[in-house]
Every structure is written in C-alpha cells, then in structure tokens.
Amino acid sequence: MSKYHFNEIEAKWQKHWAKNHTFKAENLSEKPKYYVLDMFPYPSGAGLHVGHPLGYIASDVYARFKRHQGFNVLHPMGYDSFGLPAEQYAIQTGQHPAETTKVNIEGGVDKNGNEIEGYRKQLDRIGFSFDWSREVRTSNPEYYKWTQWIFLQLFESWYDKDSDKARSIEELRSIFSSEGNIHINAACDEGIAHFTASEWLEFSEIQKQEILLKYRLTYLAETEVNWCAQLGTVLANDEIVNGVSERGGYPVIRKKMKQWSMRITAYAQRLLDGLDKIDWPQPLKDSQTNWIGRSKGAIVEFKVLPPAPSKGRGDVNVSTDSKGRGAESAGYLTGNSAIIGTLLSRAKEMRKNPTKAESILWNELRTKKVGYKFRQQHPIDNYIVDFVCLSKRLIIEVDGEIHQYQLEKDGERELLLKEKKGFKILRFTNNEVINNLQKVVSKIESTLKVLPTGEDLGGDFLEHLEQVSIPPLGARGTIPVFTTRPDTIFGVSFMVLAPEHDLVSKITTSEQKEAVENYVEATAKRSERERMADVKTITGVFTGAYAEHPFTGDSLPVWIGDYVLAGYGTGAVMSVPCGDQRDYDFAKHFKIPIPNIFKDADISEEAYSDKENTTITNSDFLNDLSYSAATEKIIAAFEEKGVGEGKINYRLRDAVFSRQRYWGEPFPIYYKDGMPHAIPTECLPLRLPDVEKYLPTEEGEPPLGRAEKWHWDERTREVVSPPLEGSGEDIFPLELNTMPGWAGSSWYFFRYMESGKTESDSKRDEVFASKEALNYWKNVDLYIGGSEHATGHLLYSRFWVKFMHDRGFAPVEEPFKKLINQGMILGESAFVYRVTLASGNVKEDNSETIEILKKIPNFFISYNILREKGQVQNGLLSTISLRNKLLSIIREQSRDVSEDFLSQLVPFINDLHVDVSLVNIHNELDIEAFRNSREEYKEAIFISEKGIEINNNNEKYIVSREVEKMSKSKYNVVNPDDICEQYGADTLRLYEMFLGPLEQAKPWNTAGITGVHGFLKKLWKLYHSGPDESFYVTDSPPSEGQGEDLKTLHKTIKKTQEDIENFSFNTSVSSFMIAVNELTAQKCNSKDVLEPLAILISPYAPHIAEELWRKLGHSESISTAPFPKFEEKYLVESSKEYPISFNGKMRFTLELPLDLNKDEIETAVMAHEKTAQYLEGRTPKKVIIVPGKIVNIVG
RNA sequence: GCUCGAGUGGCGGAAUUGGUAGACGCGCUGGAUUCAAAAUCCAGUGUUUUAGGACGUGCGGGUUCGAUUCCCGCCUCGAGUACCA
Structure with a gap:
C-alpha cells in the first residue's frame, strides 16, 4: 500500500540532490552549453509570496528540459544584496545592513524577535535545480572587489568615435603627447579647448588630470541630478516614477551637484543597433528604443545681437568661452554662474540679517584685522559660506542657528569645498564665538599662518555681478539649437532657452533682469512632479535680448520658458509656431507673430505638424520643396555658411553613478589636489568601513564621512585615519559616495560562469571570471524576469558588457540572447x-x-x-x-x-x-x-x-x-511555504505554470490548486495499480494490438516538447492531465509508456518523477535521462471524423477513411441522409472539401 | 497625448497555417459511496428556445465557401512614457 506522500518524497529528493550536487554545471564538458538565468533577486525581509517564484519555476522547467535534451546547463542563483531597504532598516534599528541581509538570506531572528525563514530555505523548498556552488552576493567584498575593478577600467578608458569603441586612457595620453587633442574624435564633455602636443607636455599634472577627466568613461562632473531629500540621495532617471522616487514615493527635485557619471551616451547608437540582434519581447525593445530616443535633425547657431543702444549700457565687454561662461576667470568669482542670481540674492539677505555670533566674528575679521582679507556670506560653487579668506582658501563656518536658506544642507557640500575645491574649513559653534571669542580668533590666526598664500584679486563680488549682468556683446556669443525640422527655419519667429541655460544670465538686459531672475528662481523651486502636473499652463519671460536669423537676418526675440528642457539637445529651441504645437501655444499666449511657411495649410487653430504632405513656402530658396528635399538642402546651406550641420541627437543622458548612501560599493577613488585618483587594482577590494550611524554627518556628508579611518595612504597603500596637522603628505581623503544598486547587477552573469570558490579549479580570487569560462559560456541563453527592469538594469548591463567587450574583457557584446518577461501574479x-x-x-x-x-x-x-x-x-x-x-x-x-x-x-x-x-x-x-x-x-x-x-x-x-x-498591506499574500506544506512543491510548480501564459498577469486563486493536486494523485495511482495500491508496472508490451496508450504517449511527447520550446507551459500541463486521464481509462501499466511519461513530467514535477524513476528501477537521477523521442508512426490515423458544414455552419460529423479523395468524400457526404435533410431540397452551388479537414456545402 | 499589449462561459484559460469555438482545471448541479463529513468516483454544465433550431469570441463594417484568427473604423482595460524641439 502506498499513498502519494508528497512531503516525504520532496524532502527526500531535495536532500539527495543537495548531497550529490546533482545540478552542478561543468566548465569542461563535451555537451553543448546552455545558460538559464533568473533576474537577480533582492533579498527583502518580507520573504517570498507565490508571485516571486513564477519566473524561477519557468526557468527551472526549461533548465531541466535542456538537461534531458543533453545540454550542460548553467542555472545559478544569487542575491543583489546591496540596496536601500536594508539601509533604511539599519537607520531605524541601528543594525548593520550586512547582518540583516544575511538573516534575510539565510534565516534567523531579527531584532524584533521575528523568526525569519530566509530566502534560501524558501527557494530550496520549491525544488529548484540551481547550482548553488556558484552563488554570488553583491555585498560580499569578494564580489564587489570586481565591481570596483570594472569601475576602474571605466575610469581608465575613453571612447574613440572613429574606431567606435572604448580604448585605454594610456593610449589617449600618448596621442596627446604626440599630436595634442586636435584629431581626437571622442565621446567627451563639451567645450574642451584644443591643445597641441607641446602644450600638453607643458601642462601640470593637475591640469592633465582635469582634461583626462573630461574624456573618461566614468567621470566626475557637475550635473543636474535628481535629488531626493527624504532618501538623502540622488537617483537615476529610471529610479523615478511619475516624478517621485520609485522606492518610498518621495518628491524629487532637480539640482546641480558634482557627481560620478557613466558615459553611457557614448554607446547610444550601439545600444540601439544591438536590439536587432537579440530575441527580446517587442515592448521591452520599444521602451529601450524610446529611452535612448534617437532623433535626426540639425544643429544651428543663432547669433546673439548686441542690445539696441537705447536699451542699455551695452558697452561692457565680458569674454565668454564656448559654453558661454563669462567672468569665471576672476579669482573671487567663485560661485556657480548658473545659479548665481539666486545665490546672490540669498547672500545679500544673509548679510543683512546676520546671527549674533556672525556679527561678533565679522567685527574681528573685517578690514584685514587678522592680517588677511575676509569676505562675508560669499558664494562658492553652489553654496554660501559664512566667511572666507580667498587668498588662504580658508572657510570659517559658524554653526547653530542656521539661515533658513541653508536648511537643505546636502552631502556634497563639505566634500566639495574641502576635497575638490581645496578649501580648508574651520568650524565654530555659536557658543564658542560668543563666549570665547579670543580663542576663536587665535585659532583663525594660527591656521592662517600655516596655510600657503594664493591670490585674492580685489573688488567686491556683489558689485562685480551688478556689472556682469549687463548683457555682453554677442560677437562671439551664439545660441546653438537642435531641431528635427531644419526645413522650417524660415518659420522661426522667436527663440526660447531653458531657464537653467548658462546664457540666460549673460544675455538678459537690465530692464528684464528682475523678471528673469524671479522666473528662474521660481522654476528651480518647482519639483519635477509639479512641472509635470501642469503642462498646460504656459509660462515664460522675455530676456530683452535678440538673436539674428542666420538667413533672413531678422531679429528674433529670445525668451526663456520651462517648456524647454535644459537636458535635451542644447537646452534651447528655435521656435517655429506654425509647425510645432508647443511653440504655437507659446506664441499665441505671448502674442508673438506666427508666420506660415506651409503651402495651403490652415494654422488659424493649431500648428501644422505634418511632415509627409508638406510643401514649404515663404522660405526663400526652400520654396516649393517637400520636407525631405528641403531638409537636405537647408543642411547643405548650414554647412556652407558655417552656421550648422546635420546631427543625430539622443534623449539618453549619462547615468549618474554616485549615491549618498552607506550600503553600496565604495568607490576605489581618493582625492589629491582636488583631482580623483584610482586606488591600485592590486589593493582591491576597498572594504566598506564601519560607521556608528547610517545617517549623513552633521555637515551633510554621506554616511561614509562618519568612518574613523577613511583616508588613503599612497605610501603604505592602505586605508588610514585622517592625517594630523602638519604631517601626512601622502594621505588623502577617500570618496564618500557609494555606487548605485545597478553597479553590482550589471555584470553578475559573468561571475556565475566561473566555478564557485569551493571548487578546486576556481579562479574567483584572481579574475572576475576566467577567459576559459567566459569563452565557454559566452552569454545568457535564456533570461527570465519582470519588465520593471526594462530601462534600468537591462540597459546598464548591455552598456557594461559592450564596454567590457571593447576592452577585451568579455567575448560577447550582448549579455542576454533571449529574454522573457514573466507576468505578475x-x-x-x-x-x-x-x-x-x-x-x-x-x-x-x-x-x-x-x-x-x-x-x-x-x-x-x-x-x-x-x-x-x-x-x-x-x-x-x-x-x-x-x-x-x-x-x-x-x-x-x-x-x-x-x-x-x-x-x-x-x-x-x-x-x-x-x-x-x-x-x-x-x-x-x-x-x-x-x-x-x-x-x-x-x-x-x-x-x-x-x-x-x-x-x-x-x-x-x-x-x-x-x-x-499581491502585497502585505492588502492582506492578500499567499505564502509558497504554506502551499508546499499543504499540497507539495510539485503541486505548486504545476499550478503556477498552469495558471496561464507566463508573460501575462493573472490572479492567484488558491481554490484552483486542487485540480493539479488531484492530477498528481492520479499520476501516482497510475503507477500504483497493484493490489493495495502497490507499485505495479509491467514489462509486457503496451496494450497489445490497440496501441492506444502509445498513441497517448507520443501525442503528449510531441505536445510537451513543442510547448516547452514555445514557453507555453500552461498548455503542456493540460496535456499531462489529458494523458493521465486517458492512460488511466486505458488501464495502462506498461513500462514502455510509463517510463517515458515520468521523464516528460520531470521538468514540472521533479520530485514525484524522481521517486517514480527510482521505483522503476533506476539508480541514477532522472535529471539527465534523455527526453523521449517522438515517433510519428504512433499517431497515424486511418479515418477522420469530418465536420460537415452548410454555409459555414457545422451541422453534423461523419467518420470517413482518410485515404478518400475529394470526389469520394463528396459522394459519401451527398449520400448521407442528414445532408438531404439540411439541404431541404436545394441543390448545392458548391461543395468545398479540404481532405483531412472539413467539408462545407454551399447552397 | 504618444507607444505597446489585451478584450473568448460564473472564474483561470485552450483553439497549430483562416477549417468542429470554449480543450484542461476551478466553481456549480445531480448521483454513487459514507452514520456523517472529508476524500474518491460517475454524469451534466456558453446563452436562449416553441427542443427543430436560433444566437454566441468588446462594438460596427469588410474580405472569404468559411473569420476568435486577415483588413478598416471605433470602444474599454492594462503597461510604459511624459513638453524630447
């Protein structure tokens, strides 16, 4: 007597598989390889619900199927274990994220005494065929050593557009030394000045580093970032959903900060082209295509006209560089020019309202009382510092009552001032200043003595700015714009700049200055969400400046408006109101003329944006041309005139790579003379230091600022404490930011290729993965996961793999050949x-x-x-x-x-x-x-x-x-452990597959599970038809003569194989049910049928299959038993039940031999009594006969 | 708004190249077994009906001997995206 005791059977085989390393992949194998991977899970404390394993079950079914087909299968699992939730939890409870992460994975008890099952145990219970020997965790130093290593490779690389690949910085240095940068065609920062080889050799090392930084594939630069104050960090574009943070839903604002960025834009075209070569769902490819956002058009420059004499004192000539940045050459102009207007008004106000301590201290510092010139409330970069001595680069800050503008302190502030701009900061409390002034002053004096002296070119900042804000002459100032419709250039009637545009402060006339500054400030304050929420309100301000039309010479008013985005194109547009709805609305609103340049187009109500059926008119030499002809002609004219050229523009931006958080990979970077330097790769990993709290420091630095030892000693090559005053010239501060979540997940699939650390042949300590392993496994053959990674992980990992391929570290250019998005349960x-x-x-x-x-x-x-x-x-x-x-x-x-x-x-x-x-x-x-x-x-x-x-x-x-x-807050979570307990893992696996198509979202209904569970019981019974339900399978040939059971078997083999190959798992479960129902009805007990049947079912229900396999007399695991071979001969039929239709409606069926030809069928059908009945005496006009299919009688 | 995807019984969903719509499972109804329940087994189950049929795959057209499938227009739902010049 033997019942289906699934709990016993499943526990037994899970133990057996683990003990015998049944699913270990071999790196040396005669078999063809197949790599099946699931998207990297984040081990959250909440545990799994039945939705999570869906993809894992599908990939496991496929992996097991491939093993039956004779492949050497790599099917690994690991954890993306750095991330925000563990850190938020650490902030709340003070527990080290490493500990909570470990408990979440391995199980244990959390601080509140809750028993946590752990991911691993939950996964094990479902019977996956993972090769656990290769497990990785991104937060292990053993792993992130290589994440840091890859980061440094990016740091040591630049992108050569001519050869269209990444090359090493060493090669760039040697090109600079031999020919300067004139012939370099690189993906790099804009506006790098040209230099010759001899000039390069003349540069100081700091200058060289500064220039190289503009070429590196990962670089430090001032960029507009998405700042989330509640999370205390910047976020990448893909981490923001509907203007709020993806995690937590907190508001996000745009902010300029110095950050590490990844030059993913260098790869925009290749990322686009690569999509054609991979087998991914179309919607996913579409969203990547959209995200990259390629558009073809032209770049055109519009000259800024000098202001009309009547309009102002247009005689102050301030030089501008190619980025339109003026005034920065003066040493005391240390504020960020882009936001200087805002800084300025804040500084003014702060000077007017000093705190008590500030005014006491200012009395001691002013008019060179301490021997050096100090400035009060002075803008430096994005900040306003209390007091600064520019010649000594000494900042003095008084803490305590904080000015309200400074409430939003941020992590970058001190880092930037101290370590990147080279200022020394002295900090005093209000108390010290008020109660112990003498001590404070003497501390300042002694510090001044030791600091080297620089220059402070006289003049007052505020006064100077008054002058700068008078518009500069436009002789060298132009507004470059990107347009996809260069053919409409004669329809331009005004220009609009983004409010953040560098030129705004330069060209605004004094009459318009106040209005413009107010507008800029108001825009900066608005969060991204607010800006999105009301796209209908049209806002903007005239700058007072005019630009010259490059062909007509007309004066075009230059406006600013927040419908123009700073980050796209050049941050400026040529407005063609007759052809663009946004320009049209703007022009209507501000009563700007709308010239029509389209033949027979009605623009009285809205813009005419059609391209295809357009004829250009009122456009000088473009008259009567079509869109495409005009575009071609005008671009040629641009180039001839030297005002523009054809250009392809991408929406994709460089990816911000810094996070002001603790629980992430530390950057292997230290700062020397304000320039970033790489830690030698031999010294990796740079381990995450311990901190006593996981919050930003009081100065607003990232949490790593709390580490006691977080400086790099160049000489001893180790992490040390900060140097004591007057010593430690080899000791430099380390980077305080950490890497984002996607760093570790952008290359983990390569790590799995290398054998696990416990294996004798493992090279995990020496390389991220060995050449042999990389060349054997190449890339992931099948990748299964959710569609939420479409523009994050899946784009970044493609980028890193292309880079690694360029530099010869990886043999492939695409990480994932085939990808399937499983739907949500x-x-x-x-x-x-x-x-x-x-x-x-x-x-x-x-x-x-x-x-x-x-x-x-x-x-x-x-x-x-x-x-x-x-x-x-x-x-x-x-x-x-x-x-x-x-x-x-x-x-x-x-x-x-x-x-x-x-x-x-x-x-x-x-x-x-x-x-x-x-x-x-x-x-x-x-x-x-x-x-x-x-x-x-x-x-x-x-x-x-x-x-x-x-x-x-x-x-x-x-x-x-x-x-x-499915979520805890909705009390609708179903735990897979409970299902396994009650029905077994095989039932869970089958049911998840049976629910519906893998890609579709579908509701979980526990009630339905009895169906598949009943099926497994029936299956078990089929093999236990002996007395008292004992195991009974005979060697006698399959039901003699009839062959019905073989027909059932082969029908099922065919269907199952087709279904798995098409990832149609739900239908193959149905076919198993049909097979078992039929075989039960046939009372089949033949080994020739039941043995192959066990293999068919094994990918879906491996435990029961393994048990039956053992009972059938095998000592080896079923997992590599060859998949049964389908034989057509068992399915050959001799007759067909023909559906007989009249005018397309099926009326009755008629069984006829299959070897009848059309005429014979027709004769047989017409002779049938029912035919006459349905014809009701009419003569058929036509009889359609498809032999083997249907008969349709028309008439 | 734009892009993509999907609409089939009470429910999850099948239907290969245009060829018997609703496979398989749940649920429901009736029956067997049982003191009873669970479990198991058997039968039925798209709607409607005058029991012959009629109507049925989001809606309206079209192509075809024949359309869930192909074409045109529309509606609804879901996902992604968000002023991209």
Whole structure:
C-alpha cells in the first residue's frame, strides 16, 4: 500500500540532490552549453509570496528540459544584496545592513524577535535545480572587489568615435603627447579647448588630470541630478516614477551637484543597433528604443545681437568661452554662474540679517584685522559660506542657528569645498564665538599662518555681478539649437532657452533682469512632479535680448520658458509656431507673430505638424520643396555658411553613478589636489568601513564621512585615519559616495560562469571570471524576469558588457540572447463591509457622544445583501429597513443607549481588507478567527446572507473579492511555504505554470490548486495499480494490438516538447492531465509508456518523477535521462471524423477513411441522409472539401 | 497625448497555417459511496428556445465557401512614457 506522500518524497529528493550536487554545471564538458538565468533577486525581509517564484519555476522547467535534451546547463542563483531597504532598516534599528541581509538570506531572528525563514530555505523548498556552488552576493567584498575593478577600467578608458569603441586612457595620453587633442574624435564633455602636443607636455599634472577627466568613461562632473531629500540621495532617471522616487514615493527635485557619471551616451547608437540582434519581447525593445530616443535633425547657431543702444549700457565687454561662461576667470568669482542670481540674492539677505555670533566674528575679521582679507556670506560653487579668506582658501563656518536658506544642507557640500575645491574649513559653534571669542580668533590666526598664500584679486563680488549682468556683446556669443525640422527655419519667429541655460544670465538686459531672475528662481523651486502636473499652463519671460536669423537676418526675440528642457539637445529651441504645437501655444499666449511657411495649410487653430504632405513656402530658396528635399538642402546651406550641420541627437543622458548612501560599493577613488585618483587594482577590494550611524554627518556628508579611518595612504597603500596637522603628505581623503544598486547587477552573469570558490579549479580570487569560462559560456541563453527592469538594469548591463567587450574583457557584446518577461501574479483581496453607526450631529461631537458611540458594536454585513440591493450610496447605507434592523439588534442587546440618541444615528459603510487566510474557497469568512484577529472586532455583529444576525454555524458571512497587486498591506499574500506544506512543491510548480501564459498577469486563486493536486494523485495511482495500491508496472508490451496508450504517449511527447520550446507551459500541463486521464481509462501499466511519461513530467514535477524513476528501477537521477523521442508512426490515423458544414455552419460529423479523395468524400457526404435533410431540397452551388479537414456545402 | 499589449462561459484559460469555438482545471448541479463529513468516483454544465433550431469570441463594417484568427473604423482595460524641439 502506498499513498502519494508528497512531503516525504520532496524532502527526500531535495536532500539527495543537495548531497550529490546533482545540478552542478561543468566548465569542461563535451555537451553543448546552455545558460538559464533568473533576474537577480533582492533579498527583502518580507520573504517570498507565490508571485516571486513564477519566473524561477519557468526557468527551472526549461533548465531541466535542456538537461534531458543533453545540454550542460548553467542555472545559478544569487542575491543583489546591496540596496536601500536594508539601509533604511539599519537607520531605524541601528543594525548593520550586512547582518540583516544575511538573516534575510539565510534565516534567523531579527531584532524584533521575528523568526525569519530566509530566502534560501524558501527557494530550496520549491525544488529548484540551481547550482548553488556558484552563488554570488553583491555585498560580499569578494564580489564587489570586481565591481570596483570594472569601475576602474571605466575610469581608465575613453571612447574613440572613429574606431567606435572604448580604448585605454594610456593610449589617449600618448596621442596627446604626440599630436595634442586636435584629431581626437571622442565621446567627451563639451567645450574642451584644443591643445597641441607641446602644450600638453607643458601642462601640470593637475591640469592633465582635469582634461583626462573630461574624456573618461566614468567621470566626475557637475550635473543636474535628481535629488531626493527624504532618501538623502540622488537617483537615476529610471529610479523615478511619475516624478517621485520609485522606492518610498518621495518628491524629487532637480539640482546641480558634482557627481560620478557613466558615459553611457557614448554607446547610444550601439545600444540601439544591438536590439536587432537579440530575441527580446517587442515592448521591452520599444521602451529601450524610446529611452535612448534617437532623433535626426540639425544643429544651428543663432547669433546673439548686441542690445539696441537705447536699451542699455551695452558697452561692457565680458569674454565668454564656448559654453558661454563669462567672468569665471576672476579669482573671487567663485560661485556657480548658473545659479548665481539666486545665490546672490540669498547672500545679500544673509548679510543683512546676520546671527549674533556672525556679527561678533565679522567685527574681528573685517578690514584685514587678522592680517588677511575676509569676505562675508560669499558664494562658492553652489553654496554660501559664512566667511572666507580667498587668498588662504580658508572657510570659517559658524554653526547653530542656521539661515533658513541653508536648511537643505546636502552631502556634497563639505566634500566639495574641502576635497575638490581645496578649501580648508574651520568650524565654530555659536557658543564658542560668543563666549570665547579670543580663542576663536587665535585659532583663525594660527591656521592662517600655516596655510600657503594664493591670490585674492580685489573688488567686491556683489558689485562685480551688478556689472556682469549687463548683457555682453554677442560677437562671439551664439545660441546653438537642435531641431528635427531644419526645413522650417524660415518659420522661426522667436527663440526660447531653458531657464537653467548658462546664457540666460549673460544675455538678459537690465530692464528684464528682475523678471528673469524671479522666473528662474521660481522654476528651480518647482519639483519635477509639479512641472509635470501642469503642462498646460504656459509660462515664460522675455530676456530683452535678440538673436539674428542666420538667413533672413531678422531679429528674433529670445525668451526663456520651462517648456524647454535644459537636458535635451542644447537646452534651447528655435521656435517655429506654425509647425510645432508647443511653440504655437507659446506664441499665441505671448502674442508673438506666427508666420506660415506651409503651402495651403490652415494654422488659424493649431500648428501644422505634418511632415509627409508638406510643401514649404515663404522660405526663400526652400520654396516649393517637400520636407525631405528641403531638409537636405537647408543642411547643405548650414554647412556652407558655417552656421550648422546635420546631427543625430539622443534623449539618453549619462547615468549618474554616485549615491549618498552607506550600503553600496565604495568607490576605489581618493582625492589629491582636488583631482580623483584610482586606488591600485592590486589593493582591491576597498572594504566598506564601519560607521556608528547610517545617517549623513552633521555637515551633510554621506554616511561614509562618519568612518574613523577613511583616508588613503599612497605610501603604505592602505586605508588610514585622517592625517594630523602638519604631517601626512601622502594621505588623502577617500570618496564618500557609494555606487548605485545597478553597479553590482550589471555584470553578475559573468561571475556565475566561473566555478564557485569551493571548487578546486576556481579562479574567483584572481579574475572576475576566467577567459576559459567566459569563452565557454559566452552569454545568457535564456533570461527570465519582470519588465520593471526594462530601462534600468537591462540597459546598464548591455552598456557594461559592450564596454567590457571593447576592452577585451568579455567575448560577447550582448549579455542576454533571449529574454522573457514573466507576468505578475496578482492577489485576490477579500473585503468585509463594516457599518459604523455615527451620530448624525457631527458638529456636536463631544466626549460624551463618543462614550455612547463606543457602546455600539461594529456591524459587518454580508456582501451579497449589499450587492443585490445596491444599498450603498456614497458610503451611506441607503435602506431604511436595514438600518432599523441594526437598531433593533442594539435594543435587543439592551445596551445603555437612549432611544433619542439611536434615532440620530447615521450608518456609514466602508469596505475593509480582510486577511485572505480567514476566508475559505467559497468566500465564507471564518467569523471566530476574524473576531480574534483584532480586539475591536471581538464584539462585532455579523449579518448573514439572509439578512439576520449570525449566531450559529448555518448562517454564512460572504466576503467580496477583488483582484489587486499581491502585497502585505492588502492582506492578500499567499505564502509558497504554506502551499508546499499543504499540497507539495510539485503541486505548486504545476499550478503556477498552469495558471496561464507566463508573460501575462493573472490572479492567484488558491481554490484552483486542487485540480493539479488531484492530477498528481492520479499520476501516482497510475503507477500504483497493484493490489493495495502497490507499485505495479509491467514489462509486457503496451496494450497489445490497440496501441492506444502509445498513441497517448507520443501525442503528449510531441505536445510537451513543442510547448516547452514555445514557453507555453500552461498548455503542456493540460496535456499531462489529458494523458493521465486517458492512460488511466486505458488501464495502462506498461513500462514502455510509463517510463517515458515520468521523464516528460520531470521538468514540472521533479520530485514525484524522481521517486517514480527510482521505483522503476533506476539508480541514477532522472535529471539527465534523455527526453523521449517522438515517433510519428504512433499517431497515424486511418479515418477522420469530418465536420460537415452548410454555409459555414457545422451541422453534423461523419467518420470517413482518410485515404478518400475529394470526389469520394463528396459522394459519401451527398449520400448521407442528414445532408438531404439540411439541404431541404436545394441543390448545392458548391461543395468545398479540404481532405483531412472539413467539408462545407454551399447552397 | 504618444507607444505597446489585451478584450473568448460564473472564474483561470485552450483553439497549430483562416477549417468542429470554449480543450484542461476551478466553481456549480445531480448521483454513487459514507452514520456523517472529508476524500474518491460517475454524469451534466456558453446563452436562449416553441427542443427543430436560433444566437454566441468588446462594438460596427469588410474580405472569404468559411473569420476568435486577415483588413478598416471605433470602444474599454492594462503597461510604459511624459513638453524630447
């Protein structure tokens, strides 16, 4: 006697597989390779729900199938274990993220005493065929050593556009030394000045480093970043959803900060082209294509005209460099020119309102009392410092009452001032200044003595800026714009700059200055979300400046407006109101002329943006040309005139790579003379230091600023404490930022290729993966995961792999050959309907009424009563009878509530999520369990389907159901452990596959699981048809003569193989059910049928298959048994049940031999009595016969 | 707004190249077994009907002997994206 004891069987085989390393992949194998990978999971503390393993089950089925087909399969698993949740948890509890991460993976007890199962155990219970010997965790130093190594390779590389690949910085240095940068065609920062070889050789090392930084593939630069104050960090574009942070949903603002960036834009075209070579879902490719956003057009420069004499004092000549940056040559102009207007007004105000300590100290510092010139409230870069001595590069800050503008301190501030701009910072508290002024002054004086002296070119900052803001002459100033419609250039009637544009402060006339500055400031304050929320409001300000049309010579007013984005193209547009709706709306709003340059186009209501059926007119030499002809002609004209050229523009921006957080890879970078330097690769990993708190420092530095030892000693090559004053010329501060989550996940698939550390042949300590391993496994053959990674992980890893390929570290250019997005499994939330009786006189609510209300119990009303009678209107229970019913229940219970009060009560109804574990498959609520779930429900009264109070077991309370995302907060989470416990892992695996197509989102319904569970029981029975359900399989040939069971088997082989290859897992589960139903009916017990059947089912239900395999007499695991071979001969039929249709409607079927030809079929059909019946005497006009398929009679 | 995807019984979903719509499972109904329940087994189950049929794959057209499948227009839902010049 033997029942299907799935718990025993599953535990037994899971142990067996682990012990025998059944699924270990070999790096040296005769077999062809196949690499199946799941997207890297983040090990969260919440554990798995049934939605998580869906993709893993699918990939496991495929991996097991490939093993049966004779492939050497690599199917690894590991953890993307750096990340925000562990760090947020660390901030709350003080626990080291490494510890919580370990518990989340391996299990244990968390700080609140909660038992945590751990990811690994949960995964093991489902019977995956992972090769755990190759596991990786991104937060292990052994792993992130190589993440840092790859970062340094990017740092030591530049992108050569001519050979279209990344090359080493050493090669760039040697090109510079031999020919300067004139012939270099690189992906680099804009506006790098040209230099010759001899000039290069003359440069100081710092200057050289500064220039090289502009070419490196990862570089440090001032960029507009997405700053999230609540998370205390910057975010990448893909980490922002609808203008708020993806994690936590906090607001995000645009901000300029010095950050590490990755020059992914260098790869824009290759990332686009590569999409054609990979087998990915079209929507995913589309979203990458959109994200890269290639558009073809032209770049044109418009000259800025000198202001008209009447309009101002246009005689101050300030030189501008190619980026339009003026004034920066003066040593005291240390503020960031882009936001100087804002800084300026803040500085002014702060000078007017000094704190007590500030004014005391200023008295001691002003007019060179200490021997050096100090400045008060002075802008440096993006900040305003309290006092600064520029010649000594000494900043003095007084802490305490903080100016309100400085409340939003940020992590970069001190780092930037101290380590990148080379300032020394002295910090005093208000108390020290007020109570111990003498000590403070002498500290300042002694510090001044030791510091080297630089220059402070006189003049006052504020006064100077007054002058600078007078518009410079436009002789060298131009506004470059990008346009996809260069053919419409004669329709330009104005220009618009982004408010953040560098030129804004340069060209604004004094008349317009105030309006412009107000506008710029207002725009900067608006969050991205606000800007998105109202795209309809048209705003903008005229700068007072004019630009010259390159062909007509017309003066075009230059505006600023926030519909122009600083980050796209050049941050400026030539506005063609007749052809672009946004320009049209802007022109209409500000009453700017709208010239029409399209023949026969009506632009009275809206812009005419059609390209294809367009004829250009009013456009000089472009008249009567089509869009394409005009475009070609005008670009030639641009080039001839030297005002522009054809250009391809991408929406893709360089990816910000710094995070002001603790739990990430440290950058292997230290700062010397303000320039970043790489730590020698031999010294990696640079380990994450311990800190006593995971928050930013008081100065707003990232958490790493709290580490005691976080300086690099060049001489001893180790991490050391900061140098003492006057010593340690070899000791430099290390970078305080850490890398983002996508750093570790951009290359992990390569790490799996190398054998695990415990293997004798492992080279994991020497290389990120050995050449042999990389060349054998190449890339991932099948990658399964969610579509949420479309523009993050999947784009960044493609970028890194292309880079690694360029530099010869990887043999392939694309990481993932085939990719499948599994759909989400949704939860079926359950709702109960609670009626609360509240006093109708809400305003008179007082503690007395509240006391009385407390005596009134909660009512819960069964769903169908409400549904059927439509009793809910705006949250109010509308039926009086029901209300009276509730009141009478209260009276019956003789609660101490006056009749008068009762009559005032108004019932409110709301639906509440109820834990799905308290509801059975018939949607009946377990009332007792529900009462016990919360104190406030203890006395609740339930109204049944029949509308009466429930006080026995015959009455039912029915909940309503709704499909929602599965989440703890919705109480609809189904835990796979529970399913395994109750039905077994094989049932879980089958059911997840059976639910529906892998790619589709589908609701989980635990009730349906009995179907597949019943199937497994039937399967087991099929092999146990002996006396007392003993194992019974015979060697006798399959049901002699009939061959019905072989037909069933081969039909199933064919279907299963086709289905797996098409990733149509749900239909193959159906075909197993059909097979087992048929074989059971046939009373099949033949080994020739049942043995192959076990292999067919093994990828889906490996435990039961392994057990049956053992019972069939095999000592080896079923996992590598060859997949049964399909043989057509068993499916050959001799006759066909023909559907006979009349005018396309099937009326009856007729069994006929398959070897009949058309004429014979027609004769047979026409002779049939039913045919005559359906024809009702008519003569058929036509008889369509498709032999083997159908017969259709028309007439 | 734009891009992509999807609409089939009470539910999850099948249907290969245009050829018997609703496979398989859940649920439901009836029956067997049982003291009873669970489990198991058997039968039925798109709607409608005057029991012959009629109608049925989001809606309206079209192509075809024949359309869930192909074409045109529309509606609804979901996902991505967000002024990209």
